[in-house]
Amino acid sequence: MATVSLKNLVKKYGSLEVVHAINLDVADREFVALVGPSGCGKSTTLRMIAGLEAISGGHIHIGDREVNNLPPRQRNISMVFQSYALYPHMTVAENMGFSLKIAGRSQDVIASAVADAAKTLGLEELLDRRPSQLSGGQRQRVAMGRAIVRHPDVFLFDEPLSNLDAKLRMQMRTEIKKLHAKVQSTVIYVTHDQVEAMTLADRIVIMRDGHIEQVGPPEEVFRRPATRFVAGFIGSPTMNLHDAVVGDSKLIFGNGDTLPLPAQFRDRVTAGQKVIFGLRPDDLYPTGHGIHSGEAAEVHAVEVPVSLTEPLGNETLVFAEFAGQDWISRMLNPKTLRSGDKVELSFDLSQSHLFDAQSEKSLRG
Amino acid sequence: MRGWKPAPHVLLLLPAFVVLAAVVVVPLLLSLYSSFTPFRLTRPDTIYTFIGFRNYQRLFADMEFWAAFGRTVLLLTIALNLEMVLGLFLALLVEKATRGQRLLRTIMMFPMMFSPILVGFQFKFMFNDNIGLVNNALQSLGLTDQAIPWLIDGKLAFTSILIAEVWSSTSVFAIFILAGLMAMPKEPLEAAKVDGCTPLQSFRYVTWPFIMPFAFIAMTIRSLDIARAYDIVKIMTDGGPAKRTEILWTLISRTAYSDARMGLANAMAYVAIFLSILFTVMFFRQLAKARQQIGAEW
Structure with a gap:
């Protein structure tokens, strides 16, 4: 020993x-x-x-x-x-x-x-x-x-x-x-x-x-x-990681789509800063099909088109398009979705991550 | 030939059978038969006289034959062991080389590139008691002031032949063992290091068992080689002095061509071949055992 x-x-x-x-x-x-x-x-x-x-x-x-x-x-x-x-x-x-x-x-x-x-x-x-x-x-x-x-x-x-x-x-x-x-x-x-x-x-x-x-x-x-x-x-499927720029209390993605700036990062970034936004598939789910049963504080819902689904039995991985990028979301108690269907995705922003685009280090305290 | 129609497979194989019979089976049977006759090349009709086992009886009572037989086995034993040890060292050294291994491998094979006849001539010159390189060197170095009669003294002549034989063929062992070393997975060696082995123990318990089959293949090949050794001995001493370096095949060729006693020579040859088969069987058994031991899949 x-x-x-x-x-x-x-x-x-x-x-x-x-x-x-x-x-x-x-x-x-x-x-x-x-x-x-x-x-x-x-x-x-x-x-x-x-x-x-x-x-x-x-x-x-x-x-x-x-x-x-x-x-x-x-x-x-x-x-x-x-x-x-x-x-x-x-x-x-x-x-x-x-x-x-x-x-x-x-x-x-x-x-x-x-x-x-x-x-x-x-x-x-x-x-x-x-x-x-x-x-x-x-x-x-x-x-x-x-x-x-x-x-x-x-x-x-x-x-x-x-x-x-x-x-x-x-x-x-x-x-x-x-x-x-x-x-x-x-x-x-x-x-x-x-x-x-x-x-x-x-x-x-x-x-x-x-x-x-x-x-x-x-x-x-x-x-x-x-x-x-x-x-x-770390994590499977891998975390959704997409480039964004910090705007006025929001994150602006490449095609102009936005998400609210998560509360925990408000004091840690400055407007115009280039960041990478990260969200695990577990924290991105068709509304009503998430791990957290809805009480999470900071959920932002967006309606997006489904590009692909991977049914795994007790859950389905839903690939959906938002901000011009593919996002992976995890749907529990899955319902049938087809590519092209519209689905409302809930972004649990309290669980999100931000990394500085340059240093790639976490901006979390 | 009407009415007899051979099956297609018989017909297709027939040429092969005919050729094999012509070049292998018939000569083999003929030579075997002639060993039961007093056949002399100078009197061709003697081949029709059947004398049963008389050649073999004479052979078994012939001290000269047994001396040659014993000398062949002795040469084989010493040469194989020496070549094995030297080849192993050579292979281990070359395997350790991180640079120029290809070049070293090629250089290692040089002795095999010369005809045994030429090797014989070269060593005959080197061991010449008068003008040879060996005596010259020994005298210049002050190790002796005598001219050592390398090829004239019986024991020294045998040693000289042995050295020539070992020089020309150690690389056979080295190459086979090197192939074994290169094919050997490295992880068990590392495991042995972690398990507490010193380098010597790693060799003894891990490397050696693995290369043993390769050594046995080399032994099989070389035992056949030496059992039929003829050229180097013929050139260096021609069985002399006073038949002190006579080995099986120099004796057989002398009996067959100088004495023209082909029947007797054939009987000797069959005994010599029997010796070769014996060694081959022995080494193949060892090989099979060694292969099974390392769980080889070839």
């Missing part, structure tokens, strides 16, 4: 800097997810923590040890890889017990540790199989078993569920969460899937182009995105 702390961590490949002096403190037993689009440096960061990638600058501490120049084997970490990285020539039991064997533990210790891990992960029946005889989900479980038998200080997960199909991914997600509750150790989890990050992590670190954009609990990064990028990255 240990804390992990990154100070001004830099990674360069030749003259190309891919991770730019990032800082992050992970508390003991905390589950932290690094998310971001591919190429944002999240995997590189994880590999630097693991010691698989040399660092070009800064410091990494695990517990109270600086591990900058320690090889992976001296960092007391476990890692689960995207491609499982099982040893193909070893059985499941040998795979899981390998690290203990290398550490010179006795056969008895290894056997009982493997048995424990196998029980935790439901692998008892498979101990004599080889990786090639296992399904993807089983392989991933073995990889996790291999990680937990050592009781490491820190677990590192590198997109562990990306190679699984959607259904299995959900199942394994739950198992990882249970596992963390059980083993209670520090976890750093890399994923490009924001749903995984939201559901699993105590805190989410959103990365972009080698920088950290925002760090915070899932609820916070969802409710109060610090930048336009985070707003667009």
Whole structure:
């Protein structure tokens, strides 16, 4: 059990800097997810923590040890890889017990540790199989078993569920969460899937182009995105984000259509300022079909034409045109709509976001 | 031919059968038959005298033949092991190269580009006790003031042949093992690092099991190669001195063409082929086992 702390961590490949002096403190037993689009440096960061990638600058501490120049084997970490990285020539039991064997533990210790891990992960029946005889989900479980038998200080997960199909991914997600509750150790989890990050992590670190954009609990990064990028990255379907100019108590969109300036931003913007207006599909709904049952204070209704609908069963995503742009709205208790129909959309402005067009930072206090 | 109409598939396959029979089956049967005759090239009619297993009986009692047989197996064993170890090192080194790997791979294959006859001549020159490069170098470096009789002393001659053989063919191992290293997924190696392996342990527990099948393929090929070794030995020592470096095929060719005893030579050849088959079967078994172990899908 240990804390992990990154100070001004830099990674360069030749003259190309891919991770730019990032800082992050992970508390003991905390589950932290690094998310971001591919190429944002999240995997590189994880590999630097693991010691698989040399660092070009800064410091990494695990517990109270600086591990900058320690090889992976001296960092007391476990890692689960995207491609499982099982040893193909070893059985499941040998795979899981390998690290203990290398550490010179006795056969008895290894056997009982493997048995424990196998029980935790439901692998008892498979101990004599080889990786090639296992399904993807089983392989991933073995990889996790291999990680937990050592009781490491820190677990590192590198997109562990990306190679699984959607259904299995959900199942394994739950198992990882249970596992963390059980083993209670520090976890750093890399994923490009924001749903995984939201559901699993105590805190989410959103990365972009080698920088950290925002760090915070899932609820916070969802409710109060610090930048336009985070707003667009977190949440599904993505937030409606459209350029506007601040007018006299209103927002003027490109084609001249307007929305009232949300009350919370009135003192924070000046007339003529270029902004990006953001509203989650949950906060934009055909009147009477929203999440908030109508009592929200600041609702502005506009009648707009429907361009497309995506029925999902218990809800329908309605794509409608307003201000010359496509907006996604979420309709609960859906009624049938066809493209071309007129629908009254309620904009819940109390839930809206404004970002400065230039800095892309949130204008919320 | 009226009335006999072969089925189309028979008709279509017939040319292949005819060609195969002409170039493989008939010579094979003929040579096998001749090993049961006292056939001499100088007296063609002896091929019609059937003497049963007498050639084989003579062979099995012939110390000279067994000495050649044993020497071939010895050459094969030492050369294979040496080539394996050297090839492995070479492959590991080349794989580590981050730059110019292509060039290194090409350079590595140079020895394979020369005819074994030429390799034989070159090494014969290098090991010449009088004007050879090796003695010259040893003497210039002050390591010895004697002219070491490389190709004249029986044991040294065998060693010289071994060196020539290893020089010319280590790259076979290196190339196969390098192919294995390059095809190897990198993640298990990283997992091993995280699991606490030192570089040596990573090699022992992860890399080695993975490249073993590739090494066995190289061994199979090279065992066939050495079991039929002839050219380098023929050029460097011609089985001499006093038959101290005689191996199976130099003996067989001498028996067949110099002594003209084709029947006996054919009997020897069948025993030699049997040896090759034995090695091939052995290595293929190992290969199958190693492949199954790493769950290879090829």
